[in-house]
Amino acid sequence: MLENPPKIKIGDFIILQRQKYMKLHKFGNIESSAALGKDQLELRNIEGHPYCSTFKMIPKETRGRQRITALELCSDKDMQDIRDIMNNAESGADNRNIKDDGGSQKLGNEEILKLREDIGDSKKIIGTLVENSTSFQSKTVYSQEKYLKRKEKKYFEYVQIRQPSIRMLAEIFYRQDPDKIMGLRIDSLSQIISYSDVNAFGKFLLFESGTNGLLPAAFLNAIGSGTKGKLVHMHPGNVPQKQAIQALNLPQEQLDRCVSVNIYSVLREFYQGKEEEKANVEEETEESAAKRPKLEEGENNTDEKSKSDEKVKPDEKSQKWKLENKKACDLMKEKFDSLIVVSRDHPLNIVKELLQFIKPGRPVIVFNLSKELLMEMYVELKMLSTVTNLHLTSNWMRYYQILPNRTHPEVQMSGNSGYILRGTSIN
Structure with missing residues (x-):
């Protein structure tokens, strides 16, 4: 057990667990409450207690079909397992x-x-x-x-207050609506993280088209804080989904390691930047002899340049996406250590476009719910010879009930959790 376990504080995302049921909730203020079945829990008593503390539900009043319930920290006696009844x-x-x-x-x-x-x-x-x-x-x-x-x-x-983790968030999101996270179950998520070779020192390129922020949150969690790792998170929408990232309560320094950009916007800026660089090189070659003496004659030109820069800065700050695009473009020029594509649509064109930003000999991972789409992609990449050592796999995690003379799979379980195509870049 940790000597100084993290404490529950206002502003945190917390997980309320009652038996096996878990619910994500933001502890916004001291008077906030959370609905748990027919109970409305008052959360004012949880502030300052360590995570994983257990609280007893004390009914206060009933309003219609809903019970208003206060939470009281449990004593050691209250923590005894209810199955002690079976001892005798x-x-x-x-x-x-x-x-x-x-x-x-x-x-x-x-x-x-x-x-x-x-x-x-x-x-x-x-x-x-x-x-x-x-x-x-x-x-x-x-x-x-x-x-x-x-x-x-x-x-x-009894209710236990848990600190959000990737595993718990994946389970909660999957239980609520698997389609909102593209059917990404915890076993598939763990394999994507493992195959991508994510570490604290690399730069990683991720495209995903809607998983409630579960994938970028998992990568940020794996990169860690106080490291040199970077993540460029590309998405097709105007605003990235960040619910899972916010739920982890990560420090700002770690959050800054993720650069979220619209894929179409950043690619347009990247190609425009390359054209401008090419044009500038040609212009510098043709007119360098005429322009350089003028700039060296006095400081007026430099002063005017700095003033014009000051006028641009406030506008750039007000449009964060421009700064994010610039950061992403700089990282794209340096190239990445792995490419991960999790797309609802056919991922072939996205992968073909983004492969140019990946260093040779690095992992390429593609996840999709459709086996047929990945089979088409497998054949296409074989023909293009841009990715080698291709493998197409599926995951089927099964829970088993194990008792003497009673070992069998659980009656109710989820089916297939999508397919993963993985290989190694050679471009």
């Missing part, structure tokens, strides 16, 4: 004699509601329900676990 409970060999007729619980609905109002302690409530269940001791250990989990979900009155 017997279990059966199988469930063949159990009848699901609704009559195994001695307590009625009204008695359970009264019990919840009088006791208010979820552990005691579940313990009472177990004691009054005629079938609990006949259930197998696995069935008892399932029973307790169902009751926990209904009566569990």
Whole structure:
């Protein structure tokens, strides 16, 4: 455990976790609250406590169908595992004699509601329900676990405040709407990061067309703070998606390592800059003898030049995208250590355009939900001979329930999480 764990402070993004359910929320001010199911949590008591602290939900009042709930820091006694109930409970060999007729619980609905109002302690409530269940001791250990989990979900009155991480953000975004992050599951995200060879000293070029900022956030997190690493984040829209980046609560120094630019705007400026440089070289060659003495005669020209620069600066500051484009163009001239393209559309033209900015012998990674698009791209890149050692792979992460004599995949799980085409640049 860390000696000085990070503390919860106003302005942070936090993750509220109740059992396995997690929700991202911004702790904007001392009076802010967060909806969690039918409960409206008042967050004023969480400020200053270490992350991963657990709080007990204390009901204050009911407004319609919503409960207004305060949070109280848990003591060591409150932190005891609710499954201690099972320590002295017997279990059966199988469930063949159990009848699901609704009559195994001695307590009625009204008695359970009264019990919840009088006791208010979820552990005691579940313990009472177990004691009054005629079938609990006949259930197998696995069935008892399932029973307790169902009751926990209904009566569990504890919330843990977590510090956002890439893994948790990926899980939250995927659960909410996989399409908003292009079906990018945590296993595919981890492989993209691994294949790209991201480190603290390189420069990396990323194009993505909408993942709630999950990909640039993952790359910034891997580059780290206080390093020399740089990330150019290209996107097709006017404003980059940065929800995941903001949620990580990164220091400004680390945020400055990411340059977000519109791909069409920055490419136009890059090519225009090359044409202007070429024109300037030709003009300098033709008129250098005539212009140089005039500039050396006095300081008036220099003064006028500095004044004109001062007039331009405020305008550039007011348009941040111009400064970002300039930074990106400078890095594009130096070239990058890897190229990552995560596109909703056909990625071939984007990859062909951006390959010129990648150093030879560097990784090229393309992610897409369509296998057919990447197969077309595989053939095209083979013909162009710009990328070698091409591999097309798919990911299928499966969760398993492992118990004695009961090992099998989970019944409900997500399917394929897209396809990855990877290779090595040779241009």
